[in-house]
Amino acid sequence: MAFLADNIGTFVRPAAGRRAALFRERPLNTLTRWALGSVWAIKKGGVAGLGGLARVGLEELMAPDFALPDPEAALAHPPGLAGIVHDLSVETLVAAYSCGLFPFSHLPPLKWWSPPSRAVLFFEDHHFSRTIRAKMREPRYTVTFDRDFEGVIVACAGRRAGRWPLTWITPRIMRAYADLFDAGYAHSFEVWNKAGELVGGGYGVAVGASFSGESQFSLENNTSKIGLTALNYHLARWGYHFDDGKINTPTTHAMGFREIPRTDYLSRLSRAVAAPGKNGRWQVEADLPEIANWQLRPSCGH
Secondary structure, X not given: OOOOOOOOOOOOOOHHHHHHHHOOOOHHHHHHHHHHHHHHHHHOOHHHHHHHHHHHHHHHHHOOOOOOOOHHHOOOOOOOEEEEOOOOOHHHHHHHHHHOOEEEOOOOOOEEEOOOEEEEEOHXXXXXXXXXXXXXXXXXXXXXXXXXXXHHHHHXXXXXXXXXXXOOOOHHHHHHXXXXXXXXXXXXXXEEEOOOOEEEEEEEEEEOOEEEEEEEEEOOOOHHHHHHHHHHHHHHHOOOOEEEEEOOOHHHHHXXXXXXXXXXXXXXXXXXXXXXXXXXXXXXXXXXXXXXXXXXOOOOOO
16 A cells, blocks of 8 residues: 655654654545455455444444444354444553454454454464574664654555555554554564664554554565564563464464464453553563574463
8 A cells, every 4th residue: 555655764753743744545545445455355255244244334323332342242254343443542442452352444444353263472382483593693684662663554554565455554543553652552663674774563552461463564584573573582571471463374373373262362361461561662672693592481371
């Protein structure tokens, strides 16, 4: 998606002005997103879930309910649909992540989801290949946390080689998660090359000792894996219970994420949210060569 982003990683401007410049989508791009989102939904079997979506929409129309839905009462078709999003305030998003809900949709209206299974990384299961370890030992990249949240979320919404130019990370979503970042709940990891260019990264939401990843990007091979490994090293070090990847992908599966049933996830989430997390802006506490030697130990959440 062609969001307006100039010199990501080096673009300096007061936060409000920078966000106004970056968090934009041209009308033509919005129409393109809706068209591709419709095709994507059909391709992924979305037609089978139209009945459930229509029922949820009708219920909202007849009796709008601004309370968060019950994550355990999510529909089977489409899998995990729990309700319609009315509010993306910091308070609502924190409450949603605390009970296992997250917003997602390529097409309006924005919806709450609670999938029947969740891809979760318990840190003793974390795996990274010899190739990644070798790259981390080379002086090629530097990883930071919370240095360029705006640049990361815009890059996550950008075009990916070999993929449809489709994103759910709209300007509305960008603004909502930037507010979460300002409030200390959203965090980013950034991977910089020797030239000081932002070439990989991702962001997610931390509540208590739980962390839910939202999106990642790579502009050079394996940079998101390097950044995610650095993030998971620190999450384990800080006593987080798990890294919630939501839906498993080939990348997360290879790194050790595994699916657990929703009931199991919600039980673990309840304990994690009640535990202390890492407050304030996050900072890297180990360099990449040290992280490359990470010896995994059982996490407190497994």
